[in-house]
Amino acid sequence: MSDRLGKYELRRILGKGAMGTVYEGYDPVIDRTVAIKTVRLVDADSEDAQAIEELERFRREAKAAGRLQHPNIVGVFDYGETDDLAYIVMEYVDGTTLKQVLDNGERYGVEDVVRLMDALLAGLQFSHDRGVVHRDIKPANVMLTSGGEIKIADFGIARIESSSFTQAGTILGTPAYMSPEQFMGQRVDARTDIYSTGVMLYQILTGDKPFDGGLTAIMHKVLNTEPLPPSALSVAVTPALDHVVLTAMAKQPDRRYASASAFAAALRNALLAEPLRANDQDTPDAGQNTTTDDDGTFIAPSRHTPAPSPRAAAPASLPPQAGSARKGLPLTALAAGGLVTVAVLGGGGYFLFSPGSEDPPVAAAATQAGETLPPLPGASAQGPTPPVPSVAPDPARIAATVGTLPCSFLTAARDGGQVTLSGYVGAGSPKAALDAALAQLPGSSQIRNTVHPVDGPYCPIFDALRTYHGVTSGSSGLAMSLPGNDQPLHDGDPIAIAVTLPSFSAHLWTVYFSNDGSAVRIYPTSPDASQAFAANTTKTLGDGSHGGARMQVGAPFGTDLAISLALSGPLPSAQIPTNGNVTSMTAAMTELLSKAASAGQQVAITLRPIVTRPKGS
Incomplete structure (x- = not known):
């Protein structure tokens, strides 16, 4: 091979793999050191199916990484082909990999x-x-540069x-x-x-x-x-x-x-x-391998x-x-441990399921109901259980115990000598995990537990929104209510949600999740309709007599979930999807909340389960 590839000078080989080679290269036009990854070209009618697929994957890597210009992603600058080679020109990373660090x-x-x-x-x-x-996220594909940066590599x-x-x-x-x-x-x-x-x-x-x-x-x-x-x-x-x-x-x-x-x-x-x-x-024994x-x-x-x-x-x-x-x-x-190429050159092996075998079933989602909780301060596995205090533990202690439990969205507040824990938790194992954690707390009998278990595909929502909701942050005033409060609604009944705005002037975003996992934004009714509401005012959604679209109960029946977000700053119209599902709408809410928090805005969140039934049930 010559000492050039297109306009690039080839200085030395950084690594070789089954399908190609990585070189340290140099771009004389802009005076930049680069890494150049190559694979051999094959004809489309070649009988070497593995080589054809590897070439397609190589081109795919160039396309995928080439559209991602970010400080935490190894950059791709160029792609080219000669008579017998395809090559990707990438950012040259001087450093090591997370795998090497962990292996050490x-x-x-x-x-x-x-x-x-x-x-x-x-x-x-x-x-x-x-x-x-x-x-293919793994330590070998995470680069640690000598300057302390972290970069994701290998989009092969x-x-x-x-x-x-x-x-x-x-x-x-x-x-x-x-x-x-x-x-x-x-x-x-x-x-x-x-x-x-x-x-x-x-x-x-x-x-x-x-x-x-x-x-x-x-x-x-x-x-x-x-x-x-x-x-x-x-x-x-x-x-x-x-x-x-x-x-x-x-x-x-x-x-x-x-x-x-x-x-x-x-x-x-x-x-x-x-x-x-x-x-x-x-640390395991020094002799343990x-x-x-x-x-x-x-x-x-x-x-x-x-x-x-x-x-x-x-x-x-x-x-x-x-x-x-x-x-x-x-x-x-x-990261200063030496030079490592940013390109992983494939290979390693193949595996197949046995012909005719059935896929093993995916086990149920992980739950923490059976976890052993850590001992309380002052307690001992051998010693007696500390006496139960006559007053409830501080809300901060409760928050530290249950604030990160999966599939939960909780608030703890003191009311005189009693602490009230409110909010929502997934029915079944998440509820059992919450009860077990509370039972471990000294003074648990003084905790007023009003947390509601909720059926439905809502755990990802609880887990995502919990990040932006302080368990002991106090009430913002943001709330939702329905006529008849917690009574089930039946097929054909109107759904009128009264949203009380928080104690600060806020923009409102309300989403309705159905128990089948679908989601629709019910306010604002169009991307450009968001406006700031005065503090503590009420906006009624879903009731045609109050303006806006009319909503009514229909199949599928079960437990639905309404969520309102209130932000002190305006809502970018491009970030407010009109409909979607649990995954897409939760991601949109999370992105909105993340940007609002980064900008120092005030944020308030409230949830409201809505039970729906067929007529006559």
């Missing part, structure tokens, strides 16, 4: 976990907003929303970080990246992957078993962090955070509100398509973790 047994302090995950999730949110799902198996190249039934990813829907060959969306990032966070916090072993073992565990809470592996991990990680790793996508920004906000709150505990007991599977990306065609025989993947051993305490190191220090 390093741990992060609180500030560094926040900074690393904030940057990673910011890059993912940017990618998802532009219709690109990475599908990314899915672009407007493309149909990768159909449902195709299995791609790295097994230890793959979501249940990836193993099932189902269509993926942004929540797949949320799952993989949750796995990576689990590894950052504990030093171990939640599911390990060979391919078959990992697949079975991902589909059928729940991971140990991270706190079971590291005493440095708090219950609040357990909940964040396990929510991100929920087996059902609609139980995970609805967006990367919602995940980031929940993690930030959990870390900063409850810092990592002293890390002096979580831990092995892990190869971190290569696996790409397997549909189970109905013949494929090459599996290649053996060489397991890599994690080094023994020694020492009584591993301190968090700054990212800048960790």
